[in-house]
Amino acid sequence: MQNSETTNKTESNEKDTSQDLVSMSAHQLRTSLSAVKWILKMLIDKDAGPLTLEQENLLGKAYESNERMISLVGDMLNISKLEDIENSYHFEKQDISPLVESVLFEFMSETKKRGIELIFLKATSSLPEVSIDGNKMRIVLENLIENAIKYSDDDDKIFVSISTYEDNLIVSVKDNGIGIPDEVQGKIFTKFYRAPNAASKISVGSGLGLFSAKKIVERHSGKIWFENSPHGVTFYFTIPTE
Numbered sequence: 001m002q003n004s005e006t007t008n009k010t011e012s013n014e015k016d017t018s019q020d021l022v023s024m025s026a027h028q029l030r031t032s033l034s035a036v037k038w039i040l041k042m043l044i045d046k047d048a049g050p051l052t053l054e055q056e057n058l059l060g061k062a063y064e065s066n067e068r069m070i071s072l073v074g075d076m077l078n079i080s081k082l083e084d085i086e087n088s089y090h091f092e093k094q095d096i097s098p099l100v101e102s103v104l105f106e107f108m109s110e111t112k113k114r115g116i117e118l119i120f121l122k123a124t125s126s127l128p129e130v131s132i133d134g135n136k137m138r139i140v141l142e143n144l145i146e147n148a149i150k151y152s153d154d155d156d157k158i159f160v161s162i163s164t165y166e167d168n169l170i171v172s173v174k175d176n177g178i179g180i181p182d183e184v185q186g187k188i189f190t191k192f193y194r195a196p197n198a199a200s201k202i203s204v205g206s207g208l209g210l211f212s213a214k215k216i217v218e219r220h221s222g223k224i225w226f227e228n229s230p231h232g233v234t235f236y237f238t239i240p241t242e
């Protein structure tokens with residue numbers, strides 16, 4: 001019979017192995033999907049010769065689908081990093097605005113393609129520096145902004161803002177998209193959960209983005225929540241300034 005220490009060690013080794021497997025597979029998948037991406041891009045850019053309209057449309061669909069898979073694999077990689085949570089944070093005092101701007105920049109070509117306006121409402125006064133792990137905070141911002149884009153219609157507007165309230169910074173991401181149905185509001189920060197209206201708009205998704213965002217925000221002693229409005233949803237999160 002195993003004693004409890006041996007059992008715990010075995011369980012923890014099994015967990016490590018399965019995490020390694022997820023992380024290794026995700027890396028492999030990402031490499032292959034990136035190769036597919038560049039081949040599709042070359043074809044779409046007509047580097048391999050002219051295309052009929054139908055071929056161009058089909059390749060465009062394949063490209064978008066591949067992009068969604070890349071994002072899914074990105075979520076898998078993030079989650080496998082987060083499982084090894086406690087020691088992997090490196091906090092540094094910094095102004096969060098450049099980080100927000102750099103994340104907005106990442107999404108520029110996608111929003112341009114879809115006619116979406118991504119508007120950063122900068123604070124009028126200077127913001128206090130906050131102690132954050134920049135790489136982890138980037139994951140939070142990427143997930144919230146990516147969702148706002150995904151669940152919006154073409155030509156919509158998305159507003160990102162940072163303000164201060166008492167001893168906190170409040171970051172918000174507001175969209176005019178599909179919103180979150182009342183009956184599922186308690187579930188959306190749960191691992192793998194996707195609301196039916198989201199799944200029918202975009203079939204590929206991991207349901208890991210908000211789960212990761214919540215873990216990261218809470219590790220920064222902040223809170224994350226959302227409010228529905230008649231059109232769309234606003235996500236908020238706080239970071240303590242002291």
Ligand code: ADP
Nearest residue numbers: 147151179188194195198205206207208209210
């Ligand atoms: P994914 O977007 O991959 O499905 P997330 O964990 O990022 O997973 O989000 C979980 C669920 O929360 C989504 O499937 C969707 O139902 C809902 N959701 C998140 N952000 C938005 C948004 N901006 N508008 C509408 N629904 C959203």
